[in-house]
Amino acid sequence: MAKDIKGTTRVCGLIGNPVHHTMSPAIHNTLNELTDTDMVYVPFEVKENDVEAAIRGALALDLLGLNVTIPHKSAVIPHLKEIDDVAGRIGAVNTLVRTADGTGFKGYNTDYTGLLRSLQEKNTNLAGESVVILGAGGVARPAAFLCANEGAKEIFVLNRTFERAEQLCSDVNTYAGKELAIPMELSAYKELPVDRKYICLQMTQVGLYPDSDKAVIEDPEFYKMVKIGFDAVYRPLTTRFLQYCRDAGAVCVSGLKMLLYQGVDAYEKWNNITVSPKECEFVYGKLLSELLEGRNIVLTGFMGSGKSSVGKELCRILGYEMIDTDAEIEKEQNTSISQIFDTLGEEAFRDMETDYVKRLSEGQRSRTLLSVGGGLPVREENRRYLHEFGAVIFLKATPETVYDRVKDDDSRPLLRAEDVLERIKEIQEQRRPVYSAAADIEIDTDSKSLNDIASEIIEMLL
Structure with missing residues (x-):
């Protein structure tokens, strides 16, 4: 939702050259939303010879504060009314805060x-x-x-x-x-x-x-x-x-x-507030999402490999929307997967999967995490649609881990067998090469926390 700009809205920004690659707006404008602060943050490209004019202009335009990046971190110092002791010793400033009387800026170094x-x-x-x-x-x-x-x-x-x-x-x-x-x-x-x-x-x-x-x-x-x-x-x-x-x-x-916390420190100085650890975590997820540039993520793997739980953790961190193919097909057909298998057969269900992922691949979605059914990647055309949609992650788990996770779930048609563990081993053996062929990245999930798995996926994608 767009920021509601009002007559009372304060402006902060970044001066440097170049600045158009900066991720700082993602930090500060996200914090504005989280803390309901009436402020906007924008970058200003300032050439080397215009630093003094930029500082004077910021004062004249009543800007609340500024960040400073290369090559101006030292060049701004002669134009400040005050400077923090640490920043003075370092000889570099990256944050300007209005002095108490409003007639100048005090320089800080929040890189420190x-x-x-x-x-x-x-x-x-x-x-x-x-x-x-x-x-x-x-x-x-x-x-x-x-x-x-x-x-x-x-x-x-x-x-x-x-x-x-x-x-x-x-x-x-x-x-x-x-x-x-x-x-x-x-x-x-x-x-x-x-x-x-x-x-x-x-x-x-x-x-x-x-x-x-x-x-x-x-x-x-x-x-x-x-x-x-x-x-x-x-x-x-x-x-x-x-x-x-x-x-x-x-x-x-x-x-x-470091980028996150230098920005948080500046934000707290400008607005005289304290940003909570939970808010910091949310902003960090926003930065990760910005680095991913909205790239979609697809989770594949055998049933019980953790796709749903890992997917939810990734969405919590990145702020992504999650789609589960099984849940969406059940919604569209107004019945359960088990009922589809029993009344129409497995092949009909596989056709529904193909139709659904084909439609997704043809859409314009971004910032979406797709968790797919265990059998969906078996079809070659489905694997192609998944690659068109996003980065495909194969979550791996041993048969014993899967058995422990699904042994009490009687809603899975493919596990209707006297020896469920042997059935899991059999199907995994058949599908493992398919999952590997479909994947951009493979992740072991055994004995790892959800956060560790999610963090590993993000690091490998970036």
């Missing part, structure tokens, strides 16, 4: 707090830890000061240009009052002390879509020293850097959470 909150969510404490920061640019600066402020034992800053790493370390050490940060050339990563495990913060743009097959360090041996890996890049959600970390057994933190 966004990174902190995303690490805290993974129960990561920087105190006493050895940290490696990859990069020395815009987002590396708040990361380095955060590590110093949170009590890191040592901070190694690795950068392709040694002079930039050296300058950042000098600034951090001056702030800390001791030799805490050590500059290194990126190529010298093998000289890192090997007798410890590191929290590694990847703060470069290496791995950003469409160059998703790259990592700033490609040596798997390096990642054996990493116990927690954070990547500021969030497109794709699981970057090559994070995949290296995961393969080495490290805890992984996506930059999408």
Whole structure:
């Protein structure tokens, strides 16, 4: 539903160049809806020579506040009336809040707090830890000061240009009052002390879509020293850097959470409210949905593989609409699947499935999750329609798991047998190659929570 713009509606926005790729409107306008706040958020592309004019214009137009992105995070500072101590030390600002008297803006750096909150969510404490920061640019600066402020034992800053790493370390050490940060050339990563495990913060743009097959360090041996890996890049959600970390057994933190929390912090400052954890979770789902660009999802698999429950969890996270083919056919025929089998036969039911998925594939749906009956992918034409509709996910479960889930369900016509477990094994053996042939992604569901399965699907789609 469109936002109701009124004479009282306040405006916040983002200045930078370029800005048209930004996901920030999804954060702030979703929060407006959730909190019933009379505000709208829009991006403004501002060229390098127009920063001062943009700040003056924002004041004159009574904008409530602004976010600032590259390349203006430092350029805005001379035009602020006040600056937060942390942002001043970092030398970069990404959030402008009107001063109490309304005559200017105060600058904050919520990249700093966004990174902190995303690490805290993974129960990561920087105190006493050895940290490696990859990069020395815009987002590396708040990361380095955060590590110093949170009590890191040592901070190694690795950068392709040694002079930039050296300058950042000098600034951090001056702030800390001791030799805490050590500059290194990126190529010298093998000289890192090997007798410890590191929290590694990847703060470069290496791995950003469409160059998703790259990592700033490609040596798997390096990642054996990493116990927690954070990547500021969030497109794709699981970057090559994070995949290296995961393969080495490290805890992984996506930059999408930093994007979320830096935005939430700014929103709270502008509106003097507190955003709840539940609201944060909803907005995060909105961001994931934006990254998926409305792409439909299809869940296939044997009966009892978890399609309905996993589908509901995905819809809860992403805000998608869920369609179940069996339920829709029962609704259209005004009778149960069992009755269709008994009165018209299985082949008639399979024709109904084909007709239904054909109609879906020809429509213009988006942001839809489709859960299909276990036998639907058997027909080749159905598999084609499913691929036309969206990304096809095969949920796998062992016969024993399926049996435990469906043994008391007498509504399933294909399980009318004396030995239900053997019947499940027989049908699974027949259909497994079909499910695999139909799938873009295969997911094991045994011994996993619904949230873990849903998160795995989302990460693989992104």
